[in-house]
Amino acid sequence: MTNPVLIEVTRGDLVESQHRGTVAIVGGGGALHLGLGATDLPVFPRSAVKIFQALPLVESGAADAFGLSDAELALACASHDGEEGHVACAHSILSKVGLDESALACGTQWPARGEDQDRIRRAGKEPSAAHNNCSGKHAGFLCACVHNGWPVEGYETRDHPLQRQIHDILEEMTGATLSDDVCAIDGCSIPTWAIPPERLALAFARAASGRDLSEQRMAALTRLRKACAAHPFEVDATGGFCTEVMTRFREKVYVKVGAEGVFCAALPDRKLGVAIKIDDGGTRGSEAAMATVLQALLAETEEDRAFLDRWARTPVETRRGVKAGTVRPGDDFSHAIRKLEDTSAC
């Protein structure tokens, strides 16, 4: 099966490039309100499921025991850009648990922004593991390990009790069976299990609605979701999609990017979950596709729609700022989304 074109990139009157992929929108009751492409074939969710990977930190009582702030909980769910504020927040979590960045197993990464890279170069230094976009998640992992009395060494490996617990949480949330043959290594060295988009969307629909979840699980997810809504900078980056969208819509949406073209969202008011995977793994396609979905499911005003056009209909410009084309939803995707709006199916 060939997944449909979701996003096209025009230049002049022609389509220059295109992004194929899969979209699943699922209701709290488990119904697939929209399924485009092979929503039943497993994809690696990568960082899009960080909120579920942060559940052991909250549910074990570790977050309270170490007195983590809401901003620190948001960083535990983040793929951040390694800006100064992110790095300071990761250090703060580590110091609360009595560790330092040498305990982080995520590896080092240069910050995304040139100015943050420059600061490191000018100091004659190299980036540390605290600059890694996953440092907050890993710092949260370490909190959970220390609180549970689990070994800190090897916390990132598949057989460690923490990763086994995350495995079980992902199975519970998605209803998918996550066997070793769909397990691989994520960029930050932890296991990642491939999950069909319709199952990922179900997990986020459950996080949005609480359906099929224990009170304790729903309380933990709501706490994490609200922490992200209150601290959207900690979740992403200055000007980043997730930061900007959660800054505007606050608790009306939880939205999270994953590497290789994944994007997931939970919409509590509408009890909906969304999962998107762009075949080519690119962020240009995944951001435009998620913005298009959010225009249908979240935007209430023309201003909301115009705000989301920043990603859903992005001008392609020359280096002198003249418009040469547009990144926009393809006709079939637009039609499917419009139909969803018209029927108010969800």
Next chain:
Amino acid sequence: MTNPVLIEVTRGDLVESQHRGTVAIVGGGGALHLGLGATDLPVFPRSAVKIFQALPLVESGAADAFGLSDAELALACASHDGEEGHVACAHSILSKVGLDESALACGTQWPARGEDQDRIRRAGKEPSAAHNNCSGKHAGFLCACVHNGWPVEGYETRDHPLQRQIHDILEEMTGATLSDDVCAIDGCSIPTWAIPPERLALAFARAASGRDLSEQRMAALTRLRKACAAHPFEVDATGGFCTEVMTRFREKVYVKVGAEGVFCAALPDRKLGVAIKIDDGGTRGSEAAMATVLQALLAETEEDRAFLDRWARTPVETRRGVKAGTVRPGDDFSHAIRKLEDTSAC
């Protein structure tokens, strides 16, 4: 028509992402030796045709009149990274023609490498048009304009005599009719005309073989091609695909990237032209696809093949350098390429 998967990106035992696209390999006589995907549908070649866009500079006598060096001719064919050597070379061309970077219409662009960006920030400056990856091409345009007595102002517009001449050259080389309805604006503000990959491959096959070309045209193309082979740094960047491949194989190949997933090559010994377009516009796919093609058409030894594996079979690594997957040719593409090798069709 859906173009086939050329390159796949694995993680663990699964394919995580994939890149679809079109490949055309054409002989000097015009025969399509390999055609994968819709090789007859026009794509914007973007910077892949810079060698043809540099022909007015050479054929008019401007390059000789202003005493351009081979390194400067190579820069006129380049998409460079704005490193110090590139910027100095662009300035040198401009000073020979009595102009400065304010005459460049390409717009400004930050250099690609962090260290080159850092140098500009430390000086409290902004990047200039000389840092633009197309600055050499534009400096060459200005030489041609001054030499021909054409206005310098507006040299980048579609109706300027220089761009009309380039239009006619592209029609001659490709045999395609390039009407206004396939014309759009390139990132550096000049016109770009969409051309079917099989026609682009034909143009490069002609550049490789001289077939159907005047002696003067072939002499100019050979001069530019040899200048690039002798100065591969000027064509691309430190560690860049085109620089590395032409450093190794010298005059056996002319290879050039274009934006949005385009890659073209001419192989003089085999009288072959190659054109690749990756649907999603990504360089990960286009570099891997071109390296795979060059393994079949250019590599003579196991060392050559291993060298090209750097792009044809790239490990996907964690941030601690552990292998998590591979960027590699898909099965059907591998099979088509192997068949091409086995039959020695070209």
